[in-house]
Amino acid sequence: MEANEITMKATNLSIGYLHKKEKTTLAKNINFQLAKGNLIALVGPNGIGKSTLLKTICGTLKPLQGTINIQQKSIHTYDATALSKVLSIVFTESIPPSNLTVAEIIALGRQPYTNWIGTLSTADKAKVKEVLQLLRLESLATRKCTELSDGQLQKVLLGRALAQDTDIIVLDEPTTHLDVYHKAYIMKLLKEVAHTTQKTILFSTHEVTLAIQLCDQMMVLTADDFVIDQPCNLITEGSFAKLFPEDLIVFDAATGSFKVNT
Amino acid sequence: MAALLVNISLGSVKIPLSDIGHILLGQDASKKTWEHIIIHYRLPKAITAILVGFGLSISGLLMQTLFRNPLAGPFVLGISSGASLGVALLVMGSSLIGFSFLNATVSLAIAASLGSFLVLVAILIAARNIRDTMAILIIGLMFGSITAAVVNILSFFASMEKLQQYVFWSLGSLGDLSWTQVSLFALIILMGLLMAVFCIKGLNALLLGEQYAKSMGVAIKNIRLLVMLATSLLAGSITAFAGPIAFIGLAVPHITRLIFKSADHRILIPATALVGAIIVLCCDSIAQLPGSELTLPINAITSIVGAPVVIWLLMRKRKIVL
Numbered sequence: 001m002e003a004n005e006i007t008m009k010a011t012n013l014s015i016g017y018l019h020k021k022e023k024t025t026l027a028k029n030i031n032f033q034l035a036k037g038n039l040i041a042l043v044g045p046n047g048i049g050k051s052t053l054l055k056t057i058c059g060t061l062k063p064l065q066g067t068i069n070i071q072q073k074s075i076h077t078y079d080a081t082a083l084s085k086v087l088s089i090v091f092t093e094s095i096p097p098s099n100l101t102v103a104e105i106i107a108l109g110r111q112p113y114t115n116w117i118g119t120l121s122t123a124d125k126a127k128v129k130e131v132l133q134l135l136r137l138e139s140l141a142t143r144k145c146t147e148l149s150d151g152q153l154q155k156v157l158l159g160r161a162l163a164q165d166t167d168i169i170v171l172d173e174p175t176t177h178l179d180v181y182h183k184a185y186i187m188k189l190l191k192e193v194a195h196t197t198q199k200t201i202l203f204s205t206h207e208v209t210l211a212i213q214l215c216d217q218m219m220v221l222t223a224d225d226f227v228i229d230q231p232c233n234l235i236t237e238g239s240f241a242k243l244f245p246e247d248l249i250v251f252d253a254a255t256g257s258f259k260v261n262t
Numbered sequence: 263m264a265a266l267l268v269n270i271s272l273g274s275v276k277i278p279l280s281d282i283g284h285i286l287l288g289q290d291a292s293k294k295t296w297e298h299i300i301i302h303y304r305l306p307k308a309i310t311a312i313l314v315g316f317g318l319s320i321s322g323l324l325m326q327t328l329f330r331n332p333l334a335g336p337f338v339l340g341i342s343s344g345a346s347l348g349v350a351l352l353v354m355g356s357s358l359i360g361f362s363f364l365n366a367t368v369s370l371a372i373a374a375s376l377g378s379f380l381v382l383v384a385i386l387i388a389a390r391n392i393r394d395t396m397a398i399l400i401i402g403l404m405f406g407s408i409t410a411a412v413v414n415i416l417s418f419f420a421s422m423e424k425l426q427q428y429v430f431w432s433l434g435s436l437g438d439l440s441w442t443q444v445s446l447f448a449l450i451i452l453m454g455l456l457m458a459v460f461c462i463k464g465l466n467a468l469l470l471g472e473q474y475a476k477s478m479g480v481a482i483k484n485i486r487l488l489v490m491l492a493t494s495l496l497a498g499s500i501t502a503f504a505g506p507i508a509f510i511g512l513a514v515p516h517i518t519r520l521i522f523k524s525a526d527h528r529i530l531i532p533a534t535a536l537v538g539a540i541i542v543l544c545c546d547s548i549a550q551l552p553g554s555e556l557t558l559p560i561n562a563i564t565s566i567v568g569a570p571v572v573i574w575l576l577m578r579k580r581k582i583v584l
Contacts, residue, residue: 058477084479095470096330097583099525111467111478117528118463146583160470164478 006072007167007200008034008057013066015049015056025064026052027221032228034202034217036167039194040228041211042204044221045244050204053221054172057202058089070168084112088164090157090171095145102148102156103141106131109163131159134193151182155189162193171203175210183207187214208240209257231256269308269543306444307437311546312539313444313451314436314504317496319518319538320458322511323530324489327465329398332583333572335512336497340385340405341378342508345501346432347409348377353428354420371450375498381405382490434505434561436546443503450499455535457492461485462527469525507542507561509568514538517571519583541567 013030016023026049034040044050055061057068059075068075070086078086088109095105109131110124120128132138135155145153154174161169174190175183187207191214194201205211211218212231219228220239227239234240241251249258277296284290285300318336325334325341336342352373388401417425439447464485467475476482500507518534519525545563 060476080476080481081479084477087477089473089477091471091473093471093473095474098469099519099523099583100469104526105470108467108470108474108478111463111480114463116460116463118466144583160474 005035006033007036007070008032008202009069009072010057011067011069013056013068014064015052015061016064017052018062018064023064027226028065030066030226032219034168034200036200037195037198038200038216039191039214040200040202040217040219041215042202042219042221043206043208043211043240043243044204048221048223050221051172054170054202054204058087058170059083081112084164084166086166087168087170088161088166090154090161090169090174092172092174092176094153095157097146100145101141102137102143102145102159103128103132105145105156106137106159106163109160109165112164127163127165131162134162134196135159135189150177151185154178154182154186158186158189158193162197162199166199168200168202171201173204173206175205175207184210184214187211191215208243209255212240212256266308266312266543269304269311269547302441303437306439306441307546308543309444310436310439310447310504311542313447314500314507315510315514315537315539315542316535317451317454317500317538318507318510318542319514319534320455320531321493321496322513323515323518323527323534324458324461324465324493325511326515327468327527328486328489330468330471331398332516333512334402335509336378336493340381340402340409341493341497342501342506343406343409344377344379344381345374345498346377346506347381347412348373348375348498349431349502350413350416350428351377353431354416354424371446371499371502374502375494377409378498378501379490379494381409382494386486386490431505432561433559434507434564436504436542436560437557439503447499447503450495454492454496454499457488457495458531461488461492462531465489465527466525505561508565509572510538510542510564513568513571514541517541525583 010030010032014025014028015030016025016027030053042050042053052061056063059068059078062076070078075083107120107124107128110120110127111118113124114120132141135158137155137159140148140152140156145156148156158171158174161171171190175186178186187205187210190201190203193199194216212235215231217228218231218234219226220234220243222242225242227234227237229237229239235253235256238253243251244258246261248261250261251257252259277299281292281296282300285297290297321341322335325336326332328334349370352369384405385398385402388398417428420428464475464480464482467478467480468485472482497511514537515530515534518530518537521537522529522533524530542564545567546560549558549560549563551558
């Protein structure tokens with residue numbers, strides 16, 4: 001990878017919580033470089049620290065050790081507005097029900113660029129339109145967010161992040177509430193968006209099988225290890241086999257999926 | 263405007279509309295006493311009604327967006343109760359410790375604002391560690407009962423005269439304010455409204471929740487503080503000048519959202535203020551009991567109008583939106 005292609009770099013990162021001076025380390029020795037136009041999935045068992053890692057990457061939590069650089073600058077040198085122009089987030093939690101329309105939610109992504117009262121400039125409006133077209137949401141533009149299906153809402157929230165026009169987009173389990181068709185649909189859309197817009201898109205997921213087929217790179221986080229590589233390499237290295245205890249399910253390298261141990 | 267005219271024309275003394283027009287335009291009316299009634303009694307009252315409408319409905323809107331809870335409002339969250347406690351302490355407590363205040367109105371306003379601000383701070387501190395917004399509402403109601411209990415204890419020891427003074431205050435009244443008091447009131451309300459206007463961008467971001475707002479560079483702590491200050495100024499001063507007026511803060515933002523079908527605070531802030539002013543003017547007109555010489559307490563009328571709205575909202579709970 002060339003230096004100007006790298007959007008995010010983590011060096012010797014330790015993640016966890018600092019609670020009343022008591023350190024809880026969830027994972028350490030995390031090193032990675034993320035490049036433009038790549039879709040990266042983060043997988044790992046429940047409670048292993050995926051969300052903590054994402055929160056640390058997003059600057060919400062301080063790393064216990066090590067550094068995160070965005071565009072060769074430490075994440076903690078960015079103020080809130082500057083950070084919101086290089087990194088946008090889609091959270092797992094749904095948004096509160098409101099009268100907001102699809103276009104309005106996407107337009108909220110322009111907040112870092114608008115004036116004190118949030119007036120959209122011509123450029124802002126053009127960006128919103130561009131996002132609506134890219135995600136094929138034009139027909140839903142005036143629909144209220146309470147009238148959308150889960151899959152549509154997820155697309156709209158991705159649209160809001162895209163309108164924020166950042167080099168990096170982080171999504172926390174974007175496919176959780178979706179059926180298998182829409183899980184694949186959203187993930188494929190993420191891949192398409194990463195490639196056409198040349199953004200770095202990082203998301204956490206439990207859909208290992210789908211992620212293997214669609215992602216450029218995958219991060220595998222287990223209790224004592226963190227690896228990042230192309231999915232095919234991870235399969236040959238047997239990284240997915242280490243994800244879960246083998247008493248119940250085993251990873252089948254040929255199909256890239258988990259099989260119940262019988 | 264129509265609501266304003268109707269409001270001014272109603273009262274225990276009948277004054278023809280044409281004369282009201284003359285008086286408002288600065289011309290002479292057919293009777294000097296009419297002029298006096300309009301200028302010194304009904305006009306300040308109508309302006310008070312408008313200010314109360316602006317302030318309560320806006321503070322309700324601010325609370326609902328800040329807590330992302332459609333049932334939030336200055337009344338439900340105990341902010342009005344806080345103001346009541348402040349006033350009760352001043353009116354009934356001051357006689358207990360044996361000193362009185364020189365400027366009653368200003369000290370009432372300060373006591374009420376302080377009371378409401380303290381309750382709001384307490385709720386926000388509690389809210390910091392609680393994720394469940396329903397729990398925050400219950401805490402607000404608990405603060406309401408605590409203040410009510412303290413007021414009860416105070417009234418048990420207070421003199422008859424002081425108690426009556428407090429009871430009359432608690433029924434709510436838009437009248438009895440001099441022009442000086444109305445000006446002071448208007449100034450405080452304008453300050454609160456101005457703060458609300460500066461929150462518009464942040465409030466719109468908060469519609470997506472605090473996490474999203476933060477990720478878009480919104481300084482949550484500043485917005486929260488500004489909203490808190492605005493609400494306590496608005497709700498506090500209104501409670502001080504006009505008494506604890508119920509339901510307007512909770513009901514008006516919902517009515518406005520239903521009419522304007524929007525969530526954008528650039529539209530909602532002016533629209534809510536307008537609807538609030540119209541509704542309080544109408545409530546006050548009803549309180550005059552057209553055709554009779556009686557005047558009902560304003561608090562009763564707003565509750566009679568507001569409670570059915572809240573019930574109706576709860577009955578169609580699935581559709582409640584911010």
